[in-house]
Amino acid sequence: MTTTPIKPLANVTVVELARVLACPFADMILAELGATVIKIEQPGGGDETRSFEPQVGDESAYFFACNRGKQSVTANLKTEAGRRIVRDLTQSADIFIENFPVGSLARYGLDHTALRAANERLIYVSCTGFGQTGPYAARKGYDTVFQAMGGLMSLTGERGGGPVKPGLPIADLTSGMWIAIGLLSALNGRALTGQGCHIDFSMLDGQVSLLTLAAGRYFALGEVPPRLGTEHPGRVPSATFACSDGAFVHITCSDQHWLPLCQLLGLDALASDATLATNAGRVAHRERVMSTLTQAISGWTRKALCEACDAAGVPAGPIQNVAEVLADPHVNARGMVSAFEHPSIGTFGALPLPFKFDGFADPQVARPPLLGEHTEQVLRERLGYDEAHIAALRRDGAI
Template structure:
């Protein structure tokens, strides 16, 4: 464990990060935000594939990819080719000091490189290795390639998202990658707790497809109880009514009346006192069965005022509700800004980009203020100076032809 003096609950942990694109980098981003030191090992010449994914910012900003920057802040970069003996020697030195190794190659790749879990566990019993892949380290799909849209489709999420009787709709963020990355964080921290007890590392195996299935919650239960395959129903909740988006005079807002008491207060707020005693709406089960009729009544009333007026009225009565914000509105939201959700990360002199912090907040300690995302191989000299013995440093500071 290396103490770098950084703040955060994971300060002192050294994470060696072989990941690229999104699921793995999002995992290590959250670890970095919580105080861990993350050294990103990239392919010489091109680096992480995400460096070539837009949107792109104008020079002199480097890295130019805003996409790459948003998920790789607070990390260090060194370019190494693990098929080259010179670079493998450097990697082995770094590995000997690491607490956690994170990779998201196709299963079997690490073994071909000579870094299988079995080999590493013998060499370095306390090391934790996290493997994030499309389909996991075992099973008939394990060798197949995967992207977010593939696991959303295969994991059932795509079949549930969108409006009724409309084509399947992808979730608007890469939930396949993001969920796997977050489950990777959970698995790594569980392995760290276990290591504190046993002194031994664990292999954390997270599959994007598994993560999607873990998010199905209500759909899995409904299929088994009701015997019907769940289908898209728009913004509605399948088991709670009213719960969804409703049209007011000028725009739409969301209202969630999660139980009979809240429904009664909502009816008071909307001046619809007769609804709770109407047999069609007197219980949540009845409301779900008569959702179209209830929606018609509610929207007829909501059409009399703009959403800002309704939000004030509904919130006064303690009704869960909110506007449907676009991204611009989210970034301007007074509550989010008051809580410091957005972090200004400097990318070049006079230029910073707002990024969302990790939402995990712990008492008694300031959260880590991350450094800018690294340029490819930016930290090579400093990393080698720290981890490689002085008598060997001059050799390692001279890059192989792949670094040129």
């Protein structure tokens, strides 16, 4: 007899007192892995991303992108009754996540010391720009500030040009992933000890941790890596090349791919040059190699070059725009383009979590909540509030 698989986080409850992107993205990951995520929002407006562009009817596609699968409960933190709702919800929660400025929630009695005193198993995450300690702790910042201060922008841009930000809010998105990793680690740690914890996460710290190979070059060589466009500082060739049809292909070769690449491009002189047989030699002769490849590839169309590289076993891929990615047959065969049904706008596209489980239920795209949609249900079912109590809370502006 087989049983229906469950989602791996089906026994986890999260209370989210956070807004914009990093924390909501982390919690959406948890939600679609099965966690119950209760998003606390301010009555009347909610998470400010509900008003962000682009708007679809009266809803925000920005909000949709990182708030799927959650329950929305309104609670006015300016009222004691609203704060009590948050405290009551954390009594039985596994995780509490917040991204308020350092020290702000202590004024409301919602800091980690207060909440964990009432629930020692609670895992409390504080996500701030610069952390709870250090000389920058009180500073404000957004995604691009952390990209700038964390070194990413210094590495991004064309050779000889100025710094460039990536096309997505990488600091926010990777912070969400770091937070999810930290939370899953803390859940396992709690299973070992029975105790919760406080996680102090700094978005700048998260960006510094991503420097990895760039920091490795600095530690090894004392080198401050320059901007190289799409080229790799330690591998040649690894770059994007322009094709005859105005499209682009990215090619990355290790030593075993070098001769096949030269052969398919008809570059006999490069293929026979023993100094170029190893990556170290090609790095030393970067300009010659890159200029020759650039010239040879400029006569190929994107489609023909990609097909030739595939046939020769040379790692290569077309530079695809968003529309091309979402129409890609492999992306669709993997189920990476989906949709949800929304009560006010109908069907809307969504990108599923990239996990395929054997033994657990796969994540499923769920719709984002309307503002306050679950307030009464959660107050009744989780907190035992009766109808008179809920009506009084609404009358007093607490919900």
